[in-house]
Amino acid sequence: MKFFVDTAEIDDIKDLNALGIVDGVTTNPSLIAKSGRDILEVTKEICSIVDGPVSAEVVALNADDMIAEGRKLAKIADNIAVKVPLTWDGLKACNVLTNEGHMVNVTLCFSANQALLAAKVGATFISPFIGRLDDLNLDGMELIADIRNMYDNYGFETQILAASIRSANHMSDCAAIGADVATAPPAVIKKMADHVLTDKGLDGFMKDVAKANIKIV
Ligand code: G3P
Numbered sequence: 001m002k003f004f005v006d007t008a009e010i011d012d013i014k015d016l017n018a019l020g021i022v023d024g025v026t027t028n029p030s031l032i033a034k035s036g037r038d039i040l041e042v043t044k045e046i047c048s049i050v051d052g053p054v055s056a057e058v059v060a061l062n063a064d065d066m067i068a069e070g071r072k073l074a075k076i077a078d079n080i081a082v083k084v085p086l087t088w089d090g091l092k093a094c095n096v097l098t099n100e101g102h103m104v105n106v107t108l109c110f111s112a113n114q115a116l117l118a119a120k121v122g123a124t125f126i127s128p129f130i131g132r133l134d135d136l137n138l139d140g141m142e143l144i145a146d147i148r149n150m151y152d153n154y155g156f157e158t159q160i161l162a163a164s165i166r167s168a169n170h171m172s173d174c175a176a177i178g179a180d181v182a183t184a185p186p187a188v189i190k191k192m193a194d195h196v197l198t199d200k201g202l203d204g205f206m207k208d209v210a211k212a213n214i215k216i217v
Pocket of ligand 1: 006026028066092131132164165166183
């Protein structure tokens with residue numbers, strides 16, 4: 001499973017990228033607003049750090065304007081994936097931009113039918129939002145499983161990009177189900193390394209290091 005980082009914070013992206021675990025980045029208008037930076041400028045900087053796809057989202061609501069914005073975003077760098085919302089206009093924009101050779105990420109997906117439409121119009125990525133479904137006592141992970149099954153049944157090449165990931169368990173569950181990509185905030189990715197027994201075990205080892213005065217260099 002590929003790891004994308006869901007942030008527009010440059011320091012966090014550099015930090016995780018240095019570890020070699022960043023396969024791409026996703027942003028959205030809320031993350032850009034949080035960064036306090038100009039969308040074109042910060043997106044360009046992210047594209048210069050990361051080799052993989054960098055999702056940058058349109059802000060228009062009608063297809064023609066989404067297409068114009070998508071073309072402008074795509075000019076930033078070769079690794080831009082234009083992000084469009086899963087509306088009828090977003091599907092139209094996805095179809096046009098995909099046919100022009102751009103990567104397109106269709107976002108705000110909350111149902112299997114929406115994911116089916118995104119695949120039919122040739123989306124590179126579909127972004128089902130797990131956490132926001134869970135917030136409503138629905139099952140976000142079940143949606144990932146349904147889309148996986150549906151895409152496999154018909155050989156759709158659209159990649160399932162699990163989004164709105166809120167916990168480390170979401171990451172391993174996505175990997176077990178077969179999501180192609182999971183995008184998560186930096187803190188969630190770092191949390192994947194945590195285990196109380198690791199901390200406890202290390203504490204015991206360190207006590208013995210001190211007791212026996214073990215030195216390596
Ligand atoms: O990838 C989409 C993500 O940014 C939304 O996450 O936690 O606001 O639902 P969240």
